[in-house]
Structure formats: structure tokens, C-alpha cells
Amino acid sequence: MTNAHAPETPVGADRGTVAASAPVAGSEPILLTQARSQWWDVWDQFRNHKGAMAGAAVFLLIVLVVVFGPYAWPFDPTETNIRSRNQGMSLTHPLGTDQLGRDVFARMIQGGRVSLAVGMTAMALSLVLGTLIGVLAGYFRRLDGPLMRLTDLFLALPLLPLLLVMVLLFREPLTAAFGIETGIFILIVSAIGITSWMQTARIVRGDVLALKEREFVLAARSIGTPARRIVTRHVLPNVLSPIMVSATLGIATAIITESALSFLGLGFPPDFPTWGRLLNDGVPYLELYPGRAFWPGLAISLVVLSINYVGDGLRDALDPRIRGR
Amino acid sequence: MLTFTFRRLLYAIPTLLFISLVIFLLLDLAPGDPMAQMPLTVPDEVKARMREALGLGEPIHIRYWKWLVQFFWVEPLHMLDSLLGTGFAEGSQRILSWQTRSPVVDIVMQRMPQTLWVVGTAYVVAILIAIPVGIYSAYRQYSLFDQAGTFVTMVGFSVPPFFSGVLVIIIFASQLGWFPSIYDTRLVVDSWSDFGLQVRQMFLPVMVLALQITSQLSRFMRASMLDNLNQDYVRTARAKGLREKTVVLVHVLRNSMIPVVTVIALGVPSIFGGAIITEQVFKVNGIGQLLITAIQGNDLPMVQTLTFIFAVLIVLFNLIADVLYGILDPRIRYD
Numbered sequence A: 001m002t003n004a005h006a007p008e009t010p011v012g013a014d015r016g017t018v019a020a021s022a023p024v025a026g027s028e029p030i031l032l033t034q035a036r037s038q039w040w041d042v043w044d045q046f047r048n049h050k051g052a053m054a055g056a057a058v059f060l061l062i063v064l065v066v067v068f069g070p071y072a073w074p075f076d077p078t079e080t081n082i083r084s085r086n087q088g089m090s091l092t093h094p095l096g097t098d099q100l101g102r103d104v105f106a107r108m109i110q111g112g113r114v115s116l117a118v119g120m121t122a123m124a125l126s127l128v129l130g131t132l133i134g135v136l137a138g139y140f141r142r143l144d145g146p147l148m149r150l151t152d153l154f155l156a157l158p159l160l161p162l163l164l165v166m167v168l169l170f171r172e173p174l175t176a177a178f179g180i181e182t183g184i185f186i187l188i189v190s191a192i193g194i195t196s197w198m199q200t201a202r203i204v205r206g207d208v209l210a211l212k213e214r215e216f217v218l219a220a221r222s223i224g225t226p227a228r229r230i231v232t233r234h235v236l237p238n239v240l241s242p243i244m245v246s247a248t249l250g251i252a253t254a255i256i257t258e259s260a261l262s263f264l265g266l267g268f269p270p271d272f273p274t275w276g277r278l279l280n281d282g283v284p285y286l287e288l289y290p291g292r293a294f295w296p297g298l299a300i301s302l303v304v305l306s307i308n309y310v311g312d313g314l315r316d317a318l319d320p321r322i323r324g325r
Numbered sequence B: 001m002l003t004f005t006f007r008r009l010l011y012a013i014p015t016l017l018f019i020s021l022v023i024f025l026l027l028d029l030a031p032g033d034p035m036a037q038m039p040l041t042v043p044d045e046v047k048a049r050m051r052e053a054l055g056l057g058e059p060i061h062i063r064y065w066k067w068l069v070q071f072f073w074v075e076p077l078h079m080l081d082s083l084l085g086t087g088f089a090e091g092s093q094r095i096l097s098w099q100t101r102s103p104v105v106d107i108v109m110q111r112m113p114q115t116l117w118v119v120g121t122a123y124v125v126a127i128l129i130a131i132p133v134g135i136y137s138a139y140r141q142y143s144l145f146d147q148a149g150t151f152v153t154m155v156g157f158s159v160p161p162f163f164s165g166v167l168v169i170i171i172f173a174s175q176l177g178w179f180p181s182i183y184d185t186r187l188v189v190d191s192w193s194d195f196g197l198q199v200r201q202m203f204l205p206v207m208v209l210a211l212q213i214t215s216q217l218s219r220f221m222r223a224s225m226l227d228n229l230n231q232d233y234v235r236t237a238r239a240k241g242l243r244e245k246t247v248v249l250v251h252v253l254r255n256s257m258i259p260v261v262t263v264i265a266l267g268v269p270s271i272f273g274g275a276i277i278t279e280q281v282f283k284v285n286g287i288g289q290l291l292i293t294a295i296q297g298n299d300l301p302m303v304q305t306l307t308f309i310f311a312v313l314i315v316l317f318n319l320i321a322d323v324l325y326g327i328l329d330p331r332i333r334y335d
Helices: A010-025 A038-047 A050-072 A104-139 A141-156 A159-178 A180-194 A198-212 A215-222 A227-263 A275-285 A291-318 B002-028 B044-053 B060-084 B104-139 B144-158 B161-175 B192-229 B232-239 B244-273 B276-282 B287-296 B300-328
Strands: none
Touching: A038 A050, A038 A291, A050 A104, A050 A291, A104 A141, A104 A180, A104 A198, A104 A227, A104 A275, A104 A291, A141 A198, A141 B002, A141 B300, A159 A180, A159 A227, A159 B002, A159 B287, A159 B300, A180 A227, A198 A227, A215 A227, A227 A275, A227 A291, A227 B161, A227 B276, A275 A291, A275 B161, A291 B144, A291 B161, B002 B060, B002 B300, B060 B104, B060 B300, B104 B144, B104 B192, B104 B244, B104 B276, B104 B287, B104 B300, B144 B192, B161 B192, B161 B276, B192 B244, B192 B276, B232 B244, B244 B300, B276 B287, B287 B300
């Protein structure tokens, strides 16, 4: 990546080490005040990754627009106005209006809220599942075999067909139980979460296996720390970096999966816009109004691209072999 | 190596059985009723008998067993029969689709060629592009070519196929009119002009799929080349006075291909699985499209069989990838 061009920043890293060893070596106490945590080094490295910074900026911008947009934008996403339907780009409707005269920009904002919410919640779910299974498998030897077999089994399942089937099966009972919007939200989030935790679990398990043999874990165990405490205090903070990387990539895949489901007509109901749904609705009008399919697709691609760049930068920044060079 | 292969094959059996059970149970819990589309004038007892005719009357474990027997015994025998003209499977019940009342495997065989042509071509094209791109961008790391390549591959796997498909349709089919946007399956290629038409209608779906596969593969190729380029044996080869071409294209390339080949093998099931979304966008009536229509039509035997075929392929090619890894890299022999 762009790391090699990055100006070298050993200053911060050096100061950190000096400060850390200061009490032992007894050097100047002034340096102690400038002690910095590992996260500052990570940030320094991350800042030098141009693609990652650009990605983070674009992603933040989109999140801000999507979160605060409805309060600032005068049009309601569901408000129809037949007189002004199928309009092109104009000052009042920057992205035009659809076949029922609804403002496309307002619908994009609304769709973005749902798509991003689904992406983040599904990512959180798959992270929790993946980390739990990875830590359990890595830390407790007896659970390792069965849990890894389970992970292999899940990896061998054909995921997209299975997702489609799951959505088809549980759509009715869940919408009956929670109402149509919450029901489908729960359904899609859990379907994506349940089918995407395997990579995280494998990575976390590998790291935990290595960590478990380290001296500080041995020390903790020898003073009688219970396993639960060792995991939460010593193991989890140290596997945070791979988890963060898979978190960013998880949002991207979750957004794409949700859009794919909506695109295939198995996601949210038609009056409940998400980016995938809007794209799907725009396809029949492709010849006449290509913009209607273009904007939601562009939004999905931009978000995913920016997240992938952030993930790339994070991976480099969190890798101690590259950092500080 | 042989014992390892054998052990893995044995281990694949419980895996497949478990997957088949999961798929069967999941589908069986379906609230969808195959009789839901029947007119209300059909009396209840007739409906009950129709249900029995579909094989729904029996308890679940018996149905599961019957399905397993049909899938693993009757259908292979049928294939043998149609290949050799024998009569082993005569009179036995095959897996029937609820939508068309014809054997599921026959329909799958009808759809397979379209999927294999489109997705298979895309895969081959992607491999042919990805490997040179990966080699060159690793060899000239951080060059303009490498930076551009990195950006394109990032875009390639960030843009979902349902958007890139729509985008190329807008540009090449509706604005420029160079290629048709819909794949015509009835086209029979028996002359050069038909062949031209076939190439033109395959161009867009293949392009969309190939972009996606290329971006993943070329990243792998690049990383793998980079791992090898700084190894000691490369310096030795250069020090011996070998030409640069020989060093890179023979010594380094052969070693870098090891992980890439296994990644390629792992991707093969997706060729048979069909690209569900791309097929939907370009209206290719392949396996993926068959699955979608079966899901929408509540055609359980079809969905069960298709998903299970995919699972078998995934397990099989995982195994092949493992064995290939062992064959290509003598450092990793499992026994």
C-alpha cells in the first residue's frame, strides 16, 4: 500500500518506549508526561495511509448525512406527489423524483439509515458470535475440537441459498411477532450474523492459542486468576486488533448481503426503502431514468469501498511489524 | 499422502450427512404450504391425498431417509442408466420437482450448460487476467501500475454485482447498444454469425463476474509473489547469473502459485453454484436462477437438492484444495 511512501515516524514510538522504561532506567521524569499508549502509534500509522484516511472521511460524511439528513431535508421519503413525478435533477429535488413523485434524495437518506443500521448490527452480532466461539475454542482445549468442526461445517454450507431459504422461512412468524419492520430487521440481521461469524472465529482462535502460552497469562494463572477473568482482562484486549479489522470488513459484507437480499426481492418490504431495495425498484426504469438505479448503487459501492480502505489501513496500522517503520 | 486423502474422504461423509440434515430440517420447518396455491373449491380430503402423493404424509425421519436414498442411490443409478442404457433404476421413485412434476436432476442438467458457459468463461478469463496482473504489480511494487491495480481491485470487490451489472447494462446495452442486455438461451450456435451473437451476449455477464473474481485473485497473486520475491533462493538464483525472466517467471512464479492454485480450486464450486445475482441481472436461466424461482415457488425438493449439490461441491473442492496443497508443496505433507 502507500505505507512505503509514508514519512517515517519513529519519534512517537521511541518516546513511548523511553517513557515506559523510565522508572526502571531512572532517566528524566519529564518524558513521563509524554507517555503515549499503543493507540497513538496506531493512529500515527493509520494517518499516513492516504486511502484509509480518504475512506474514513467519505464514510463519516455518509454517516453524518444519513443520520442528520432527515432533520434538515424538507421532503418526507414516503410523501407522494403525482403532479411532480418522474422529474429529473433540479434544485428542489437534487436526485429527482420517482414514479410516485417521492423525493429520491429523501428516500436515499432513509434507505441509508436502514442499510447502515443493518450492516452495523449484523456486524456486531457476527463479531460477538465469532469472538465468543474463537475464544472458547482457543482457550479451552476440550471445546476446541467440536467448535472448530462446527466452524468447518458452517464454512461448507452454501451461504447465499441458505440465507434466501432462512429469510423465506422465518419471514411470516417474525413479522407476526414483532410487526413488519422490526420483524424483518431482526430476521435479516440475525440471518447475516449467523452466516458470517466463521472467519472471525478462526482468526481469534489462532491468536488466542498463541497468547495462551505467553508468560503474562501464565503469571495471571499462577496467582489464581479464574479463567473468566484471564479471558476478559488479558486475552481479549490482545486480540482486539484482528477483531477490529474483521469488524470493518464485516460491515461491508453485511451491507452487500442485505442489499443483495433486497435486490432479489427477499429483503425489506417495498414501501420500506433500503439501498438494495431502491436499486431493485430502479431497474425496471433503467432505460428511461437510469439515475434511479445509479444513485443507490453508487451509495452502496462508495460505502463498501471506503470501509474496505479503512479496513486495509487498520490492518497495516495494527500490525506491529509494519508500524513505526 | 494417500492415507491423508483417504482420511479426509472418510471425514467428509459425516460432514455431508450433517449438512444434508441441516438443509432438510431447515426446509422442512418451512411454514410455506405446497397446497396453498390450490383453488378453494378443492375439497379437504382431496388436498390431504394430494399431500400424501407429494410424500408429505410420513413422519420426518422416514422422509429424510427416503430423500437420502433417492439422492445417493436412485439418482446416480439413473445417470448410469442413461449413460450405458442399462435398467438398474427402473421403477424406483426419483426426486420430483413440485413445480414441474419432472425429476429435479433432469432440470438441473438442462440448466447446467448455461451456468457452466457463462460462469466458467468468467472464471477462466479472470484467472488469465489476474495472474499476469498480480505478477507485474508485485514485481514493480508501489509503481504506478501497482497503485492503479490496487485501486481497481479495491473497486472490483467493493462494487456489488447487482450494481456493476446494472451499470454495464446502462452503458453498453442501453446507451451504446453494443451488446444485448438479456441472455438468449434459445440461441443455437451452428454458424459463425450465431457464434458472434453468442460471444456478444456472453460479454456483459462475463465482464461483471470476471471483474469480481479478478480482483480477489490478483490480490492473492500479488501478496504471494511479494512473499517469495525477497526469499534467499531468489537471491541465489540471481547470483548464479540467471536471467531476470527465468528468476521471476520460473523460480518465483512456481512457488507463488502454490497458495493461488488452492484458492482457485476453492472457487470452483461457485462456478457450478452459478452466480445467483449476475444470472438474475442478465436473465441467464442457469442454476442460480433456477434456485431463485424454486425458492419463490416453494418448491422444496428442488431447493433441497440444489443446496445440497452446492454443499457437496464445496466439501469436495475443499478436499481437492487440501490435497493439491500437499502435492504442490512438499514441505506440507500431512503424513
